[in-house]
Amino acid sequence: MEVRIALAQLAPHLGELDANLELVTARLAEATADGADIVVFPELALTGYLLQDLVPEVAIRADDPRLLGIGADAPDVMVAVGFVEETRTRRFCNSVALLRGGRLIGLHRKVYLPTYGLFDEGRFTRAGHQIRATEVGDPLHKVGLSVCEDFWHPFLPMLQVQDGALLLINVAAGPARAPGSAAGLAAIGGWHKMQETYALLGTVAIAFCNRVGNEEGLTFWGGSRLLGPDGSVLAEAPLYEEAMVMGVLETDDLRMQRYNLPVVGDERLELVRREVDRIIADRAGIAPPPDQASDGEGDAPAVPAARQPEREVEPA
Amino acid sequence: MNARPAPVELPPLPVIDPGTTADLIVAFIRSQMAQTGFARLVVALSGGVDSATVAFLATRAVGAENLLAVRLPYRASSADSETDALRVVQALGCPTGIVDITPMVDPLLALMGDAQEGDALDAAAQVRRGNVMARQRMIVLYDKSVEFDGLVAGTSNKSEALLGYGTQYGDMAAALMPIGDLYKTQLRAVAEHLGVPAEIVAKPPSADLWPGQTDEGELGRTYEDLDRTLFALVDRRWTVDRCVAAGLEADLVEWVAARVARMEYKRQMPPVAKISLRTPGIDHLYPRRRPGSRRAT
Numbered sequence: 001m002e003v004r005i006a007l008a009q010l011a012p013h014l015g016e017l018d019a020n021l022e023l024v025t026a027r028l029a030e031a032t033a034d035g036a037d038i039v040v041f042p043e044l045a046l047t048g049y050l051l052q053d054l055v056p057e058v059a060i061r062a063d064d065p066r067l068l069g070i071g072a073d074a075p076d077v078m079v080a081v082g083f084v085e086e087t088r089t090r091r092f093c094n095s096v097a098l099l100r101g102g103r104l105i106g107l108h109r110k111v112y113l114p115t116y117g118l119f120d121e122g123r124f125t126r127a128g129h130q131i132r133a134t135e136v137g138d139p140l141h142k143v144g145l146s147v148c149e150d151f152w153h154p155f156l157p158m159l160q161v162q163d164g165a166l167l168l169i170n171v172a173a174g175p176a177r178a179p180g181s182a183a184g185l186a187a188i189g190g191w192h193k194m195q196e197t198y199a200l201l202g203t204v205a206i207a208f209c210n211r212v213g214n215e216e217g218l219t220f221w222g223g224s225r226l227l228g229p230d231g232s233v234l235a236e237a238p239l240y241e242e243a244m245v246m247g248v249l250e251t252d253d254l255r256m257q258r259y260n261l262p263v264v265g266d267e268r269l270e271l272v273r274r275e276v277d278r279i280i281a282d283r284a285g286i287a288p289p290p291d292q293a294s295d296g297e298g299d300a301p302a303v304p305a306a307r308q309p310e311r312e313v314e315p316a
Numbered sequence: 317m318n319a320r321p322a323p324v325e326l327p328p329l330p331v332i333d334p335g336t337t338a339d340l341i342v343a344f345i346r347s348q349m350a351q352t353g354f355a356r357l358v359v360a361l362s363g364g365v366d367s368a369t370v371a372f373l374a375t376r377a378v379g380a381e382n383l384l385a386v387r388l389p390y391r392a393s394s395a396d397s398e399t400d401a402l403r404v405v406q407a408l409g410c411p412t413g414i415v416d417i418t419p420m421v422d423p424l425l426a427l428m429g430d431a432q433e434g435d436a437l438d439a440a441a442q443v444r445r446g447n448v449m450a451r452q453r454m455i456v457l458y459d460k461s462v463e464f465d466g467l468v469a470g471t472s473n474k475s476e477a478l479l480g481y482g483t484q485y486g487d488m489a490a491a492l493m494p495i496g497d498l499y500k501t502q503l504r505a506v507a508e509h510l511g512v513p514a515e516i517v518a519k520p521p522s523a524d525l526w527p528g529q530t531d532e533g534e535l536g537r538t539y540e541d542l543d544r545t546l547f548a549l550v551d552r553r554w555t556v557d558r559c560v561a562a563g564l565e566a567d568l569v570e571w572v573a574a575r576v577a578r579m580e581y582k583r584q585m586p587p588v589a590k591i592s593l594r595t596p597g598i599d600h601l602y603p604r605r606r607p608g609s610r611r612a613t
Contacts, residue, residue, distance in 0.1 A: 014351070015607045052601040180336030214347035216603055217497075219340050240343065 001139045005167075005205075006036035006246040007224040009237045011213025014048030017058050021046060021066055024081060027244060028071055036246060038078045039071070040224075042211035043110075043148050043173040044094060046083040050215045055124045059086035062097060062107055072102030078136065080209075082147060082171045084125070085109065091126045096145050096171050098134055106134030108145035112153050118175060118218070121149075131156050133163035139251045140166045144204075148172040151194060151208075161202035161264055166229075166254060168198065172210040176221040176240075188223060188239075196231040203229045203258045205249050212240055229257040326563045327554070329540065330547040332502050334509035338373065341494050341506075345377035348467070348492045351605035353612075356466030360457050360487075361385040361404055361412070362524060363397035365507050365516050366495060367471040368404045372510040373494050374469055380410040384464040388453040391418040393524050403513045413460065417452045424448060446525040450486025458489070467491040475500040475539060478546050479572070480579025481531065488582065499546065500539040537568060545572045 008027045013019045024041055031039040043049070046067075047058040060067055062085050071079040078100045085095035085107075094113065098106030109128025113121035133142035144160025144167070151157060151170045160168060174191070178184035191208075199206050205228055212222040224237040226247035235247025258264065281288040349355060357374045361367045374383045385408070387401045405412045425448060461468050470490025472482055474497050482488045495503055500521065507517045521531040521539065532538050545564055548554040549572060554562075559569040585597055594600045 014603055014605065050603045052603060054602060054606060176340070178332070179340050180333035181331060214344050216605070217344065219343060240340065 001251045003038065003139065003167075003249040003251060004034075004036050004246055005038045005040065005207050005226050005235075005249055006031035006034065006244060007207060007209045007226060007235065007237055008039060008041050008045075009209060009212055009222045009224045009241075009243045009245070010042065010045065011211060011220070011242055012042070012045050012048045014215050015051060015054045015058055016048070017046055017060070017066075020048070021070070024070060028074075028077075028079060031244060031246070032071075032074045032077050034244075034246060036077060038080070038167075038169075038207070040169055040171065040207050040209040041079070041081040042209050042224075043082040043096070043171040044084065045081050045171070045211070048215060049173040049211070049220070050218065051084070052120075052124055055084055055092050056086075059084040059092050061086055061088075062095065062104055067097055068099065068102050068104060071099055075101035077101075078105070078143075080145065080169045080171060080207075082173075092124070093128055094121065094125045094147055095128070096147050096169070098136070098143065098145060098169075100136075105136065106143065106145055108132075108134075108147065108150075110147035110150060111156065112149045114149045118177070119149075131159050131163075133160045133165035142166065144168045146170045148174060148210075151191075151198075154198070157198045157204075158202060161204050162267060162269060165202075165204060166251075167205045167207060167249070168202070169207045170195075170209075172208065174210045174221055175218040179219065179221070179240075188221060191223075192225075195225060195227055199227040199229055200231040200261075201263065203254070203261055203264050205229050205254065212242055229254045327544055327548040327552075327559065329501050329544055330499055330551060332498075332505065334502075334505040337498070337502070338376070338506055338509055341373050342377045345374060345469070345492065345494055348605070349378060351610060352467065352491075353610040354465070354467045356382040356384070356464055357469045358384045358386060358457060358461040358464055358466040359469045359471065360453055361387050361401040362471075363387075363394075363400035363404075363516065364519075364521060364524070365504060365512060366473055366521075368400070368512045368516050369503055369507045369510060370469050370471045370494055371404050371408060371410065372507070372512055375408045375410060376510075380408045382466070383408070383410040384460060384466055385410050385412045386457055386460050387412065387414040388417055388456055389414070390421060390449055390525075391416070392526055394522075394527065396519070397524050400513070400516050400519070403516065407511070407513060411464075415456050415460075417449060417456065420452050420456075421449055424452070442526070446523065447483045447486060449525055450483035454486050454489045469494055470496065472496055473498050473500055473503050475542055475546060477583055478550060478576050478579070479535065479542065480575065480582045481535065482582070484582055499543040501543045537571075541565075541568055542572065545569055546576070549573055549576065 024045055028039055071077050080096055080098050082096045085093045094110040096108050097104055111128045113127050115122035133144045136143050142164040144165035146156055157168050177187055195206050195208055207226050209224045210222050211220045213220055221239055222237055223239045225233055226235040228234050235245045237243040237245045278288055357378055359367055359370050371385055385405050389398055457468055468490045470493040472488055473495050476482050504517055522529050545568055548559045556569050556573050560566045588595055588597055590598055
C-alpha cells in the first residue's frame with residue numbers, strides 16, 4: 001500500500017502566529033491537492049525559532065482551535081506541525097502536534113533542548129518527559145514524533161521503533177554552520193548518516209522536515225528528506241530554499257525489509273533494561289537493583305574491586 | 317628516529333565555497349530588509365575590497381537603484397582609493413555621492429589641539445586622528461541613510477572584528493553586518509566570485525588614514541598569517557601551544573591570542589549594572605526583529 005508523504009520546507013515568520021497559520025494552511029492545501037496522505041511541517045512552524053522572551057506571547061495550548069483547525073477539512077490527511085505549547089501546568093514546550101481531521105492524535109514535547117554553542121533553547125523552553133510512538137491505525141500502525149535535537153540521541157528513535165513506530169517524523173530548525181565549506185557539508189552529512197542509520201537499524205521510514213529562511217544572522221538549511229526502511233532516499237528537498245517535496249512509501253517494502261532484516265523484532269529489551277537500570281543506579285549512587293546477572297551458566301564471575309566503576313553523582 | 321619531524325604544512329586557511337557564501341549573505345540581507353521594513357541600503361565606499369564586496373552583495377540583494385554608495389575622502393586619502401571606489405560605482409550602476417570630510421575633521425583636530433600634519437605624530441595621536449575620521453564618516457553616513465531612507469550596511473570583516481582593528485561608533489557602526497563572519501582571505505574569494513574589479517581585490521588592504529598606511533604594515537603581519545592563526549585559535553579552538561607545534565610562529569600566535577582577548581570589549585554591548593527585576597540584554601531578551609519592531613510603512 002502506498003503512503004504519500006509531503007515535506008513542506010518553509011520559512012516561518014518569527015513571532016507571527018497568525019501569519020504562520022495562514023502559511024501552513026496554504027501549503028497544506030497544496031499538498032492535499034497533490035494527494036498527500038501525510039504532510040510534515042518544520043519545528044516551530046507556527047512561531048519561528050529564535051523566540052527568546054517571545055515564547056509566552058506565541059504559546060498556545062494543544063487543544064487550541066487554531067491548532068486543531070489545521071487540516072480539519074481533510075479528514076484522512078495527517079499533519080505534523082511544530083509550535084510552542086503551553087501545557088496545563090503552564091510549562092512552555094517546543095512541541096510537535098500530529099493532527100487528523102480536526103483532532104490531536106499525537107503530541108511530542110522536545111526532550112533534548114540544545115543549550116550549547118549557538119543554541120540557547122533550555123533557557124526559554126522546558127523539556128518534555130515522554131518518548132512514545134503514537135497510534136495512527138493501518139497501514140503505519142504507529143508514528144514516532146521528535147523534534148530536531150531529539151534525533152541526536154539514538155535511544156529516542158530506537159525506543160519509538162520498539163514502541164511500534166513504522167514511521168519516524170522528525171521536524172527540525174537546523175541552522176547552517178560554515179555553509180559552503182567542508183565543515184558545513186560535514187555537518188549536513190552528519191544528519192544524513194544519522195537518518196540512514198536509523199532507517200536501516202530500525203527498518204523504519206523517516207520523514208525529516210527542516211525549515212529554511214533567515215532569523216537574525218542564522219540561515220536554516222532545509223534539505224528535508226524522506227527515507228525508506230532500508231535507508232534509501234525517497235524524496236529530497238533542496239538546501240536553503242522553500243520547497244514542497246513528496247515521496248511515496250510503499251508499505252510492502254517495509255514489510256519485506258522487516259522480514260529480511262528482523263533486527264527490530266530480535267531486540268532484547270529486557271537486557272537493555274537491566275543494564276540501563278544498573279547504569280542509572282551506579283551513576284546516581286543509589287542501591288543497585290538486585291543482581292539478575294545470571295545467564296543460566298552459573299554465577300557471573302565477581303568483578304574485581306579495582307574495576308568497579310567510579311560512582312559519579314550527576315546533578316539532577 | 318626520536319626527533320619529531322618539523323610540520324611540513326601550516327594549519328590551513330579557512331576555505332569556503334564563495335558562491336554558496338554569497339547566496340547566503342544575499343538571503344540574509346533580504347531577510348533583514350523584510351524584517352525591518354526597509355528597501356534600501358547605504359554603504360561607505362572606500363575603494364577597498366571590504367566595502368566593494370558589501371556593495372556588490374547589496375546590489376544583488378536589493379538592486380543597484382536601491383543602494384547609495386557614499387565616498388568619504390579626507391585630503392590625505394590616496395587618489396587610487398577614489399579611482400577604485402568609482403570603479404565599483406561604474407560596475408554596479410548604483411547612485412553615489414561624495415562628501416569630503418576634511419572641512420569637518422581638520423577644524424575639529426585643531427580645536428582639540430591635536431598635532432597637525434607635518435608634525436611627527438606619536439602613536440596615540442595617530443590613533444586619535446584615525447578615530448576622529450572614522451567617526452566623522454559615520455556621522456555623514458548615518459545622515460545620508462536618513463536622506464536616502466536606507467539602512468547602513470557595515471563593512472567590518474571577521475579578521476578585523478577579532479583583532480579589534482576598527483573604531484567603535486566609527487566604521488564599526490552599522491545596522492547589519494553582511495561580511496562580519498568572513499575572514500579577509502575568505503572575503504577576497506567572495507569578492508572575486510562576485511566580480512569585484514581585480515585591482516581592488518589585489519591591492520594591499522588599508523584604512524587609508526594617512527599616506528602609505530596598510531593594514532598589514534600596521535598590524536605587522538600578513539592577513540594570511542593572521543587568518544591561519546585566527547582560524548586555528550577561534551574556529552578550531554586550538555591552544556596556543558598546539559598552534560605553535562603545528563608550525564605557526566610563537567610570536568604571532570601569542571600576539572593574536574592576546575589581541576583577541578583584549579579587544580573583546582569592542583565586540584559586545586557595554587555591560588549594564590543590574591538593578592531591576594528585568595534588564596535589557598541580561599534577562600529581557602528578544603530577537604532584534606520581532607512583531608512590532610518593523611517600522612510603519
